[in-house]
Amino acid sequence: MSHPSIDLAPVDAGRLRVELQAFARIGYSADGSINRLAFTRPDLRARQVLMHRLRSLGLAPRVDAFGNVFGRLPGARDPELSPVLIGSHLDTVPGGGRFDGSAGVVAALEVAAVLRERGPVLGRAVEIVSFACEESSRFGRATLGSGLVAGTWDPGEVLTLRDARGVTLGQVLARLGLNPDRLADVRRNPGDYTAYLELHIEQGRVLEESGSRLGVVEAIAAPTRLRVDIAGRADHSGATPMPLRRDALAGAAEVILAVERIGRRASGVVATVGVIRAEPNAMNVVPGRVELGIDIRSTDPTRKAEVAAAVQQEIAAIAQARSLQSIPHVLSDEAPVTLDPRVVDVLERAAAARGVPAVRMASGAGHDAMQMARLCPAGMLLVPSRAGISHNREEWTPVPDIAAGTQVLLDAVLHVAEHGVR
Numbered sequence: 001m002s003h004p005s006i007d008l009a010p011v012d013a014g015r016l017r018v019e020l021q022a023f024a025r026i027g028y029s030a031d032g033s034i035n036r037l038a039f040t041r042p043d044l045r046a047r048q049v050l051m052h053r054l055r056s057l058g059l060a061p062r063v064d065a066f067g068n069v070f071g072r073l074p075g076a077r078d079p080e081l082s083p084v085l086i087g088s089h090l091d092t093v094p095g096g097g098r099f100d101g102s103a104g105v106v107a108a109l110e111v112a113a114v115l116r117e118r119g120p121v122l123g124r125a126v127e128i129v130s131f132a133c134e135e136s137s138r139f140g141r142a143t144l145g146s147g148l149v150a151g152t153w154d155p156g157e158v159l160t161l162r163d164a165r166g167v168t169l170g171q172v173l174a175r176l177g178l179n180p181d182r183l184a185d186v187r188r189n190p191g192d193y194t195a196y197l198e199l200h201i202e203q204g205r206v207l208e209e210s211g212s213r214l215g216v217v218e219a220i221a222a223p224t225r226l227r228v229d230i231a232g233r234a235d236h237s238g239a240t241p242m243p244l245r246r247d248a249l250a251g252a253a254e255v256i257l258a259v260e261r262i263g264r265r266a267s268g269v270v271a272t273v274g275v276i277r278a279e280p281n282a283m284n285v286v287p288g289r290v291e292l293g294i295d296i297r298s299t300d301p302t303r304k305a306e307v308a309a310a311v312q313q314e315i316a317a318i319a320q321a322r323s324l325q326s327i328p329h330v331l332s333d334e335a336p337v338t339l340d341p342r343v344v345d346v347l348e349r350a351a352a353a354r355g356v357p358a359v360r361m362a363s364g365a366g367h368d369a370m371q372m373a374r375l376c377p378a379g380m381l382l383v384p385s386r387a388g389i390s391h392n393r394e395e396w397t398p399v400p401d402i403a404a405g406t407q408v409l410l411d412a413v414l415h416v417a418e419h420g421v422r
């Protein structure tokens with residue numbers, strides 16, 4: 001990691017703070033939360049501000065047909081070599097915080113600012129990105145922008161996704177003057193980027209508990225999601241004696257505890273029942289039907305599959321013992337993503353060279369980097385989240401931690417833009 005220019009390129013924590021505040025004002029609500037749901041006015045405003053920043057740094061912005069914003073730093077020595085891409089996203093969940101996504105975009109802007117002012121001329125260009133619609137809150141699917149770039153999603157199918165009001169994504173894009181007919185053009189090819197690097201807040205408590213200041217992500221967990229319909233019989237709660245009941249909700253309660261027990265027993269896997277809907281949901285009726293939503297995650301595909309199988313077995317056993325019917329539906333079964341070990345090494349060495357206490361870890365949350373890893377070598381840095389709180393107005397990361405992470409990001413960008421990923 002010896003690069004003579006590194007010491008000449010310190011990041012500016014004051015400038016990072018000002019930029020973070022600038023984005024935190026967009027979609028700011030009186031209760032202190034940030035509301036930049038994908039493709040709403042505040043989300044677009046944030047992207048306009050980003051484009052303004054890119055222009056003032058001399059990075060001519062480019063917006064693709066889905067609204068992903070790119071800006072390339074001019075002046076690479078070798079225009080034949082593919083650029084190093086850095087960034088994250090600017091959309092938020094409803095009632096979100098000011099750091100999820102924004103921290104990574106602001107870090108990328110700071111890297112560009114330092115390189116523009118004081119950086120050496122590098123072999124490869126550096127490009128900034130803010131991916132559109134990273135959060136699943138509006139259209140029920142996460143990492144839409146980066147997944148289109150990486151070729152994960154079918155553009156035709158993406159256009160048919162609907163929000164809670166029934167508006168399709170195709171209609172939304174058309175209304176915003178984007179180009180749904182050209183959505184296929186968003187996709188990039190392997191080799192178009194030398195690497196993708198993303199800084200993000202941790203959204204968990206691993207860093208805080210371990211006393212580390214930085215996480216270098218080795219793998220990103222992916223969910224297997226099940227919906228289980230449990231059917232019993234809706235009966236009068238007064239007139240039906242206990243032995244004659246087929247109570248779907250009591251069965252569901254056993255399932256919930258079984259999922260927790262199986263998740264606790266397995267190492268490196270988390271299992272959650274996060275959704276429950278009971279019918280008819282009335283005081284005087286034995287519940288006849290229950291729907292459960294189960295989310296199982298791991299970075300180890302084998303263990304995740306074992307847990308999913310154990311959960312399904314247990315559900316069948318509980319249903320049989322209680323004379324209920326249970327029908328599991330696998331909603332999604334995504335493969336965990338391993339980030340490029342060479343990029344992990346570069347990031348880890350960069351942290352060590354700066355004396356930033358770093359730890360290798362898995363990310364339990366999904367990110368744009370997980371999509372980009374299909375396209376090019378990808379790496380991620382996680383900065384601590386106070387008390388692990390995220391998707392909430394209480395979300396907090398101290399600026400010095402973001403600055404330390406941005407410094408490591410900058411050093412890694414200098415290295416990769418000069419030497420590539422080897």
Ligand SMILES: [Zn+2]
Nearest residue numbers: 100101134200
């Ligand atoms: Zn995020």
